[in-house]
Amino acid sequence: MPETRFEVDVDSEPDEQPGSNPFNRWHPDIPATVEADPGETMRLEALDWTGGQIRDNDNANEVRDVDLTQVHYLAGPVHINGAEPGDLLKVEFLDMGPLNERSEFGFAGTFSQQNGGGFLTDHFPRAAKSIWDLDGYTVSSRHVPDVRYQGKIHPGLAGCAPSQELLEEWNEREQELVDKHREDPESIHNHPTGEKEPPVANLPTSEGALMGEMDSEEAEKAAEEAARTVPPREHGGNHDIKDLSIGSTVYFPVYVDGGKFGVGDFHASQGDGEINFCGAIEMAAYIDLKFDLVKDGMDKHGIDHPIFEPGNRGPAFEDYVTFCGYSVTEDGDQHYIDPHVSYRRACLQAIDYLKKFGYTGQQALHILGTVPVEGRHSGVVDVPNACSTLALPKGAFDFDISPESFGNDKDRGDLSITDDPLT
Template structure:
């Protein structure tokens, strides 16, 4: 049996655990060390550190302080790993903690992070999903059940000082172009809620003031939210500091491509069983500046899809030039409108697209002025027929079931 090198107690605040951090900084001490070839287990909090509760209120989603997230287990130092190497990480298994067989999906209010469709869903909402072995269903979103593809939404290695400075310079520069935007263009360093693992004293305070927030993906990996990076995957990470400094967290039971609801997968506390090795000089040898990976050989076996198209024309009819973001948004909105015809609320349909194993594809980026993006919705996850027919949609009797909503108190 592999050793559990980092443990988390879900009854204690994440900030009490010195083997956890919520910022990226090269000076964060390693929580533990391993050798190439070792396999080991890391336990993780959910990305909010337990702030979101299993109840029928969305107040916690509305009120969560997003400057505190994500809570990551690590960093794990790997002996012999040096800058310029590639750290090879095999995800041997991923699971939910025995005492926490549930997860949550949510929409943040527009004034607290928003999301991909925040203009259409500006208020905080939440759905709770129960795990039954490899399957999940929700009391807030009836009529669906699907197999999970459990994966870490966030995994990566520590940056060096040069890379950290580049991140802060370019992201602060972006914020400066529209400093009052809601939601903001990026998230700057924020020392007040930084949790820096084992760091203490003045060194901790200095690092907290410049540590990068964990919200976006970057060159080192980070919050990429790739659903196919699951058990059986092999990832090749660029190494920037001695020991690599591998950290992981933000586990998802299931997610659709794009994680479009932002709190957009089925978020959960759990554990990751992994093995590490090192390719010396691998960054230069293979010309790698961002991680690459081999996907999991295990995926939900859904074969029948309805595929929704979107093009680079937004909701107001404005033409954009080969804008894939606009095109994918339109594909998602088209799917939501379709599902509403069967009795779902818009919020329930949106939650399905964020949590179910939908596929997102960039189908065309050459035919000016419109890109074409597609969203592949598996029909087999529904317990009724959602295919079009001459008889029209059969509206389901969901007996008034919907997701809890908490309007923004700042309105």
């Protein structure tokens, strides 16, 4: 087993870790806490993305009340000796898993429309929570009965630190997006139904910022411009790609000396799209990594974004029920080659289908967010409709979900859901 070079205590606050504190912002000046040579292998541990705000209970208010200024908590940064701007950092994901005996559960959540919402927030505006038991790589939930499968484990978030120039570019373009939306809300990305939507970007804020081991006075100033870890960007970041599982190799662009690699937001499993925002089975976890360098790799290979070679670890599903969606909203509004709308419709079709087997809409939403469903933009050429598909694996269920099995609609309970009125 590789040496653990970054260790966490799940019973301590993120900023009160017995060793080095994690970090939850991207900034070139956050100091590295771990050093690695090219070719070296090590183990890193990470808290769950909320830093322990959600616990193993039936209280959905914990999801409703999560402080989203704090997330995500990343292990590192790791300084790779010899890494220079323009290189590619090659990272092999050798192994990963839950922190056995310290934290053996995961959680999924539907976020309240008042706290960020999500992909289908207009249909599911209230917060909900499901707890998942982690038995090795196999997952099951008391809140979603008759679903048990081997998860597609992966880190949702990994990447290198941005340069100061890249950081300023991020902040400038995201500020422009927010300003544009504020001036003309009809100009960009409203939900198809016209309901209240989540913010279009998360701009820097010092509130909730944890800048690793940076000096407190310096950290306060840097946090005012440090980038949130919420989206993916050129350096990597929060891609939430379920196929970056055990055996994967990722090539990250290097923008600062040493790379300053960080990783976290681990998922025991996830469906394509992570459609209920906190859609994956979130957990505290370890990862075993091997680092190497491709000198001048960005120029040699024409790469300024990460690329990856997926591993083969994960469930071997063979049979699926597949749902189609097109660029027409639930209200009959025609859009032009809009895969966002078409994937929504495929997801809603699958939710309605699962309700025929006795699941509630919230349970079905959590199934699609956690089971490794296969989402595809299958056609973007035939005007006016894009065609998106969602393939739901039959093998994740303890019963047959084929259309010929309709009538298996026993009472399957429900999730923990807040019942307080929306304001």
